[in-house]
Amino acid sequence: MLYQQIQNNKRKTVLLVVLFSVLVLVVGWAIGYLFNNDWVSGIVITLIVLAIYIPITLKTAGSQVLNMSGSKEIQREDHPQLFGVVEELSLAARIPMPKVYIVNDPAPNAFATGIKPEKGAVAFTTGLLDRLNREELSGVAAHEISHIRNYDIRLMTISVALVGVIVLIANIGSRMMLFGGGRRGGNNKNNNPIVMILAIVLVILAPLAAQFAKLAVSRNREYLADASAVELTRNPKGLINALTKISQDPNEVKDAKEATASMYISYPFKKKRKKNSALWSTHPPMESRIEQLQNM
Amino acid sequence: MVLTIIVIAIIAIIAIFLITMYNGLVKLRNWVQEAWSQIDVQLKRRHDLIPNLVNTVKGYAEHERETLESVVEARSQLVNGTPQERIDADNQIEGALKSVFALSESYPDLKANQNFLNLQEELTTTENKVAYSRQLYNKTVADYNIKLQSFPTNILAGMFNFKQEDLLSVPEEDREVPDVSF
Numbered sequence: 001m002l003y004q005q006i007q008n009n010k011r012k013t014v015l016l017v018v019l020f021s022v023l024v025l026v027v028g029w030a031i032g033y034l035f036n037n038d039w040v041s042g043i044v045i046t047l048i049v050l051a052i053y054i055p056i057t058l059k060t061a062g063s064q065v066l067n068m069s070g071s072k073e074i075q076r077e078d079h080p081q082l083f084g085v086v087e088e089l090s091l092a093a094r095i096p097m098p099k100v101y102i103v104n105d106p107a108p109n110a111f112a113t114g115i116k117p118e119k120g121a122v123a124f125t126t127g128l129l130d131r132l133n134r135e136e137l138s139g140v141a142a143h144e145i146s147h148i149r150n151y152d153i154r155l156m157t158i159s160v161a162l163v164g165v166i167v168l169i170a171n172i173g174s175r176m177m178l179f180g181g182g183r184r185g186g187n188n189k190n191n192n193p194i195v196m197i198l199a200i201v202l203v204i205l206a207p208l209a210a211q212f213a214k215l216a217v218s219r220n221r222e223y224l225a226d227a228s229a230v231e232l233t234r235n236p237k238g239l240i241n242a243l244t245k246i247s248q249d250p251n252e253v254k255d256a257k258e259a260t261a262s263m264y265i266s267y268p269f270k271k272k273r274k275k276n277s278a279l280w281s282t283h284p285p286m287e288s289r290i291e292q293l294q295n296m
Numbered sequence: 297m298v299l300t301i302i303v304i305a306i307i308a309i310i311a312i313f314l315i316t317m318y319n320g321l322v323k324l325r326n327w328v329q330e331a332w333s334q335i336d337v338q339l340k341r342r343h344d345l346i347p348n349l350v351n352t353v354k355g356y357a358e359h360e361r362e363t364l365e366s367v368v369e370a371r372s373q374l375v376n377g378t379p380q381e382r383i384d385a386d387n388q389i390e391g392a393l394k395s396v397f398a399l400s401e402s403y404p405d406l407k408a409n410q411n412f413l414n415l416q417e418e419l420t421t422t423e424n425k426v427a428y429s430r431q432l433y434n435k436t437v438a439d440y441n442i443k444l445q446s447f448p449t450n451i452l453a454g455m456f457n458f459k460q461e462d463l464l465s466v467p468e469e470d471r472e473v474p475d476v477s478f
Contacts, residue, residue: 080417080418080421081417081421084417084418084420084421084424085421085424087421087425088421088424088425088428089428091334091425091428091429091432092428092429092431092432094432134420138424232428234431
């Protein structure tokens with residue numbers, strides 16, 4: 001059951017990333033078709049933008065989140081138990097010991113960052129440390145370490161970059177449409193009107209679709225991290241109790257930003273969550289996460 | 297001419313295939329060793345922590361000689377013997393340490409002693425590390441053994457004398473759900 005779930009989640013993520021990449025290329029094609037009247041120029045430009053954009057995002061992503069969240073790195077003496085728990089689980093996951101950070105905030109939450117395991121870092125709020133016992137803390141730490149081991153942060157960073165590229169290109173596209181920039185000299189004669197309309201619709205809808213895809217990847221990765229956490233600790237109870245405690249707490253994380261919200265173990269803006277529909281959320285509903293854990 | 301090229305190509309493909317297979321086995325075998333060395337480190341760490349614990353507890357609970365002696369007895373086994381013997385000693389200590397930590401309930405001074413609390417946390421984390429490394433060790437050994445027994449790797453493994461590794465087993469009484477009575 002557990003391994004099956006892990007396999008399932010991995011497959012879904014691959015599917016979503018493929019869909020994502022197709023979306024990016026299709027938008028590139030649509031723009032090229034609309035303004036250059038050929039099939040390849042737009043795709044080539046998109047690929048060039050991607051080749052520049054993605055490495056830059058990957059380079060800067062890790063440290064940004066840590067800086068934005070207001071977290072402080074700790075040493076073993078500052079919190080021997082937390083340090084021990086993280087050490088235990090990185091041993092089980094066969095990854096280098098990540099850096100450990102504490103965020104001074106009463107809302108119980110945690111997040112992980114690091115494009116690759118060698119640069120991993122995990123952060124816990126003081127609210128979380130005050131409220132959870134050792135077993136529950138192990139569950140949360142295992143979830144965060146799984147994010148690092150599964151390369152989730154890299155995946156999420158790439159999806160964020162892809163969304164950025166789609167929004168950027170689509171923006172340029174719609175602007176050009178508004179001001180009629182591309183339609184000069186009657187070289188649109190050969191254009192098929194149906195394909196034209198399709199291309200226009202694509203440029204308008206693609207940013208939206210990209211957002212959905214990004215959020216779907218994010219939700220999937222939460223399930224996967226929950227499942228891998230249990231694979232590490234062999235103890236679903238700790239994580240179930242921790243998630244229950246976290247979801248029952250009304251506090252919001254002060255320093256969380258909309259851009260970093262998907263990084264946390266639980267959505268940091270509790271009040272907003274109720275208004276958001278399932279499609280727009282970064283995390284799966286807590287009830288279904290707990291239910292999946294109980295089925296392991 | 298064409299035939300020679302085809303023959304060379306086939307030989308090259310087979311060679312690459314064999315090399316990959318061989319290297320895969322070597323990698324897994326090294327991982328097994330690495331996983332064991334993790335356990336080794338933690339067992340030694342436990343071995344070193346125990347005298348401190350015994351000294352701390354002694355001052356407060358002179359009468360509990362028996363409990364402490366059982367810990368000390370198993371201690372030397374942690375660093376000597378076959379892997380399975382050392383793991384068995386560790387399980388024995390795990391049980392004995394539980395009674396030592398339970399002792400603190402009847403000695404309020406001991407329970408409040410910072411040194412004791414630190415040792416308790418250190419021994420707990422060390423024990424967890426042994427447990428997690430054991431889990432990793434068994435998983436790695438299983439991966440290695442599966443590879444060793446599967447066709448066609450088993451032929452290569454036989455030729456180069458790759459041997460099966462043993463899984464670390466857990467004593468029978470640990471597998472049972474503990475009896476809790478009130």
